Structure formats: structure tokens, C-alpha cells
Amino acid sequence: MERTTAVTVITHTACATRHLTKIYGSTAEQVVAVDDVSVDIARGSFTAIMGPSGSGKSTLMHCMAGLDRPTSGQVLIGDDDLAALPERAVTRVRRDKVGFIFQAFNLLPTLTAEQNIVLPLELAGRRVERSVLDAVVDSLGLGDRLGHRPSQLSGGQQQRVAVARALVTRPEVIFADEPTGALDQKTGTRLLDYLRACARDDGQTIIMVTHDARAAAYADRALMLLDGRIVGDLAQPTAEAVTGFLGAVAA
Numbered sequence: 001m002e003r004t005t006a007v008t009v010i011t012h013t014a015c016a017t018r019h020l021t022k023i024y025g026s027t028a029e030q031v032v033a034v035d036d037v038s039v040d041i042a043r044g045s046f047t048a049i050m051g052p053s054g055s056g057k058s059t060l061m062h063c064m065a066g067l068d069r070p071t072s073g074q075v076l077i078g079d080d081d082l083a084a085l086p087e088r089a090v091t092r093v094r095r096d097k098v099g100f101i102f103q104a105f106n107l108l109p110t111l112t113a114e115q116n117i118v119l120p121l122e123l124a125g126r127r128v129e130r131s132v133l134d135a136v137v138d139s140l141g142l143g144d145r146l147g148h149r150p151s152q153l154s155g156g157q158q159q160r161v162a163v164a165r166a167l168v169t170r171p172e173v174i175f176a177d178e179p180t181g182a183l184d185q186k187t188g189t190r191l192l193d194y195l196r197a198c199a200r201d202d203g204q205t206i207i208m209v210t211h212d213a214r215a216a217a218y219a220d221r222a223l224m225l226l227d228g229r230i231v232g233d234l235a236q237p238t239a240e241a242v243t244g245f246l247g248a249v250a251a
């Protein structure tokens with residue numbers, strides 16, 4: 001007798017795009033920054049997005065994060081299609097599920113480092129979990145700077161405060177644009193270790209744009225972009241593999 005087995009399909013996708021296209025400019029002078037990209041990002045994964053300057057990395061990430069509207073296609077965060085939602089609903093998804101680490105710090109000058117870090121929690125009416133705050137602050141080496149205002153901190157320290165602010169809400173998906181760009185090597189390594197642990201141990205999903213092959217080697221996947229398209233998808237990337245791929249693409 002033939003037996004059938006029921007298969008339960010569990011979706012492990014945190015974030016996805018379907019035929020995502022972003023075109024800038026007028027009809028006369030169009031730039032196709034992202035060109036028909038379909039990709040699935042697994043929950044709890046750490047993905048690096050790499051590619052030459054102008055290949056569309058930031059545009060892809062901004063569309064995936066709901067900061068920029070695609071020209072066509074879908075952007076899924078969980079079950080929500082950001083491209084189809086009104087702006088207010090997109091803002092809510094961003095607030096509830098997404099964290100950003102950007103190069104611009106946007107710290108409030110009158111608040112201390114700690115007050116800046118916990119601000120998103122307070123704005124969302126959420127409690128500050130001391131253990132999470134301590135872990136984030138410790139991983140970034142900010143313990144002795146919490147009472148300082150931004151003007152009393154170095155550029156690298158301000159960057160770390162901005163990183164802590166993005167992490168303290170424990171967002172499901174963290175988008176990071178060159179997060180180690182302004183950091184010295186030791187602090188950069190510490191941040192990458194921490195991001196990797198957020199993915200591996202806590203199931204957070206990290207998507208990071210970087211030019212740095214050593215930073216990409218902390219990820220468990222590297223998407224390689226060229227002219228707005230994904231031209232490579234490397235599992236467990238090493239710095240050598242990434243550099244080799246980019247070299248071959250540039251040649």
C-alpha cells in the first residue's frame with residue numbers, strides 16, 4: 001500500500017525580495033540601481049552584501065529595510081510586503097522589527113551616551129532590560145563612557161553609541177551599512193564578533209553592506225552585486241574567496 005507523508009513547510013525566511021527593481025532619475029537619464037533581484041535571507045543568518053562602488057548595495061539594503069521604495073517588485077519582512085504597505089505601516093514594521101547601523105550617527109547632543117542608547121526603547125514605550133543593555137555596552141567597550149555627551153566622545157565612540165542604540169531593542173533584522181568603517185581594528189572585530197553571536201545564539205538576522213573582505217568573512221553568506229544584480233552567492237565566505245571573486249568581476 002502506498003503511504004503518503006504529510007510535510008509541514010516551515011518558513012525560515014526573515015526577509016526576502018521578489019523581482020526587486022529600483023530605478024532612479026527621469027526617463028531621459030535613468031539609473032537602474034537594483035535590477036530584478038530575488039533573494040531569500042534566512043532567519044538567524046549573517047549575510048554580507050559586497051560589490052564594486054555603484055553596484056547597488058546601499059540601494060538594495062535601503063529598499064529591504066523599508067527606507068526607500070522600490071520601483072517594482074516585493075520586499076518581505078516576515079509576512080509584510082513593504083512595497084505594498086502605506087508609509088505608516090512601513091514605519092511600524094521598521095520600528096518593531098528592524099534595527100539600523102549607519103555611518104551617520106544622529107545622536108542627540110543634549111543626551112548622555114546611555115540616554116541616546118535607550119531612546120528607541122523609551123520612544124516605543126518599552127522597558128530597558130539591564131542585562132541586554134549591559135551585554136551590548138560591554139561588547140562595544142562603552143562601559144566607562146555612558147555618562148558622556150556626544151561632544152565629549154571621539155568619532156569612533158559616537159559610532160559605537162549609535163551601534164548600541166540599534167542593537168538594544170533586540171530587533172529581528174539588523175541592517176548595517178559599513179558598520180566597521182569608522183572603528184579601529186580591535187573595536188571593529190569586537191562588533192563583528194557580537195553581530196555573529198546575535199545571529200548564531202539569538203536568531204537575529206544580520207544584513208551588512210561592506211567593502212571589507214575580512215568583515216565579510218564573519219558572515220555565513222556573501223551576496224556579490226554588480227550593476228544592480230546578484231552575480232555571486234558565496235556560502236561561508238573567506239576573505240580570500242571574496243577578494244578573488246571581486247577581482248575576477250572587476251577584470
Ligand SMILES: Nc1ncnc2c1ncn2[C@@H]1O[C@H](COP(=O)(O)OP(=O)(O)OP(=O)(O)O)[C@@H](O)[C@H]1O
Nearest residue numbers: 024025031033051052053054055056057058059060
Ligand atoms: N538618489 C539617487 N539618485 C540618483 N541615482 C542614485 C541615487 N542613489 C544612488 N544612485 C545611483 O544608483 C547606483 C547604485 O548606488 P548605490 O549607492 O546603491 O551603490 P553602492 O554599491 O552602495 O555604492 P558605494 O559602494 O559607492 O556606496 C549608482 O549608480 C548611484 O549613482
